[in-house]
Amino acid sequence: MFGDMMNMMGKLKETQAKVEATKKRLDTVLVDESSSDNKLxxxxxxxxxxxxxxxxxxxxxxxxxxxxxxxxxxxxxxxKATQINESELAAVAKEGMPNIPGMDIYK
Structure with missing residues (x-):
């Protein structure tokens, strides 16, 4: 039981580190948008x-x-930027979520 808890905590810390790395990477992902007539x-x-x-x-x-x-x-x-941001962070969070009964909302 205690080992499972320690494993889960380790996985959560690993996921948190991945989320932070993803946030840094998203600073390099550029989103371009133009007005319909390209004046802006x-x-x-x-x-x-x-x-x-x-x-x-x-x-x-x-x-x-x-x-x-x-x-x-x-x-x-x-x-557009928000959609990219949320989908990238959700993918990292989903990957790192431990299997907790009743918490399958991320699947």
């Missing part, structure tokens, strides 16, 4: 950190339009 382009990491924004000069003439473009394009990029 953004790049985020899968950890949802903005890396770059490219704005067409035409958008600089209309503040409201630029704000709308930024909101729409950034939200699309954040959604």
């Amino acid at each position: 382009k953004v790049t985020l990491t899968a950890n949802r950190t903005i890396k770059s924004i490219e704005i067409d000069n035409e958008l600089l003439e209309d503040k409201e339009q630029l704000e709308d473009y930024l909101i729409l394009t950034l939200n699309k990029a954040i959604t």
